[in-house]
Amino acid sequence: MKEGYKKTELGVIPDEWEIKTAGDIFEFTGGLSISREKLGEEGVNYLHYGDIHKRNENFIDLDIDEQWLPKFNKEYENIKEGAKLETGDVVFADASEDYEGIGKSVAILNYDNKPFVAGLHTIVGKEKCNLLDEHYKRFCFSTTNIRKQFRSLATGSSVYGIKMSSLKRIKILTPPLKEQQKIAQILSTVDSQIDDTDKLIEKTKELKKGLMQRLLTKGIGHKEFKKTEVGEIPVEWEVIRLGEIVNIKSGNSPSKFNFYDDGKYPFFKVDDMNYSTKYLSIGKLYYNESNFDLMNRGMIIFPKRGASIFTNKILILDSDGFFDTNLMGLICNEKVNNEFLYYFLSYYELSKIADTSSIPQINNKHIEPLIISLPEMKEQKQIANILSSVDSQIEEYQNKKTKLEELKKGLMQQLLTGKVRVV
Known part of the structure; x- marks a missing residue:
């Protein structure tokens, strides 16, 4: 063992470090059970467990965050002391829909002691022994070891919970x-x-x-404009139906392909559309040969069925391949640049023309008559x-x-x- 270290139940740690349970360090109490429907824009600042889950930061600084926090009207003096939040408190979400969110916490910074309370499905930890730095609390509950402890102590199947009695047993490293x-x-x-x-x-x-x-x-640098059915556009621009400048392609059923781990071509599904770039080139499924026409690089593809239409996820195919029946592809002819059309469709939002009578969907009948304004x-x-x-x-x-x-x-x-x- 390296000099200056010792072996413990949490692994090898520095000699000066100690292991404490959360119950050794904190007094715990539950938050106020007030539903979203009773919250407003005036009154006492209120921390709902849903706001802990949505938050990327691991702290709440009331000087910064007061503007978006929900409020509720109640005399602050009549609220139980344990739910009132001060600098140094840690608030845990005691319910989560996934494993990663179990026991997610935020450290509280409330230097002006503004009225602030913990809310529904939260557990408040108030330190009783001054062992932890107020900013260290932002990070110490996020280590791999502690996340494992939270998961092992969680209860439930579809919605996971952490009890206050279990939270007290969490072991924390204290430098x-x-x-x-x-x-x-x-x-x-x-x-x-x-x-x-x-x-x-x-x-x-x-x-x-x-x-x-x-x-x-x-457009760029135009001085004269004309009124059209799509609004005022440069006089040099053309108004044209989308069906006149694209060839529409539909996908195929995955069951008709033979897939291989080292196949030559990717097969794209709606799930593969979750990229931050505008190009799509990597799929989860691959195949070598097929009786179907290959979809070529440069085609614009987007979801044509289901709730994914409303995400307005449009991508340019950056690899030859195939896609399934939930996707639609557009092949541009010589009159339109594919990247220009990609930006136009992204700006237009295809959900505006979707049929939403039952399952949202976009078909040829929606795409072909769509009028766009087209520069040279x-x-x-x-x-x-x-x-x-x-x-x-x-x-x-x-x-x-x-x-x-x-x-x-x-x-x-x-x-x-x-x-x-x-x-």
């Missing part, structure tokens, strides 16, 4: 206070970088939204290039965020277990 502060400082710095990158992503998406609205209706090919390519450059910037930021998240995950595993020490 010396100064080391906790340094660990929290390092991890908080990475969190800030992730948050900054998130803001850049959102700002660039807003820029793209504005550019699409301008470029796909007014040169301008189509210019517009597509501008929007592609913004997409590239968004992708660059998203890749940066992914790397920062991987860095944080690695740092947490090293720092919160004592494998790497900070001084």
Whole structure:
């Protein structure tokens, strides 16, 4: 064993570190059971367990978050003390629809002592011995070891729960206070970088939204416009039915293919559409030969059936292959650039033309008569290039965020277990 370390039930840890149960450190109490229907925009700040699950951050800072937190009208003095939230408290969600969310927690920062209470399906931990730094609490419940403990103590089958008595048994590693502060400082710095990158992503998406609205209706540098059935457009632009510039293709049933782990061509399903880029090239199924016509790279594909229509997920096929019957493909002719049409359809939102009488669906009868405004090919390519450059910037930021998240995950595993020490 490495010098300065000791073997414990939670593995090898530094000699100065201790193992405490959550019950040793915290007094626990339940939140107030007030449903969403009774919440409003005025009154006492209220933390619902659903807001803990939706939140990416591992803390609630009332100076920042008060603007979006729901409120309810009740005299603060009449609320039980254990549900009132102060700086240093930790609030756990005691119910979750999946394993990953069991016991998810946020640390509370409420430096001005504003009225703030924990709500439905929450457990409040109030420290009783000053063993944990207020910022260290943001991270210490997210280690692999503690997440395993939460999962092993969970109850239920479809909705998982964690009881207060079980929560008290969770074992926590407690470094010396100064080391906790340094660990929290390092991890908080990475969190800030992730948050900054998130803001850049959102700002660039807003820029793209504005550019699409301008470029796909007014074009580049036009001075004269005409009124048409699709609105005011440049006089040089053409109004045309989509059926005149695309060839529509439907998918095939997976049962008609012979699939292989090392097959030559991918077979795409709706689930494969969940990518952040505009190109689709990787599927979960592969095949070698087929009696069906190969769908070629460059085709625009999108869901044509079910709730996925409303996600407006449109992609460009970046690999020869096939797709199933829940997807539809458009092959562009010589009058339209495929990337321009991709952006136009993304801006238009195909859900507007879907048949929603029973199961939402889009068929040829919806696509063919759709009227679009079409510039000359040169301008189509210019517009597509501008929007592609913004997409590239968004992708660059998203890749940066992914790397920062991987860095944080690695740092947490090293720092919160004592494998790497900070001084």
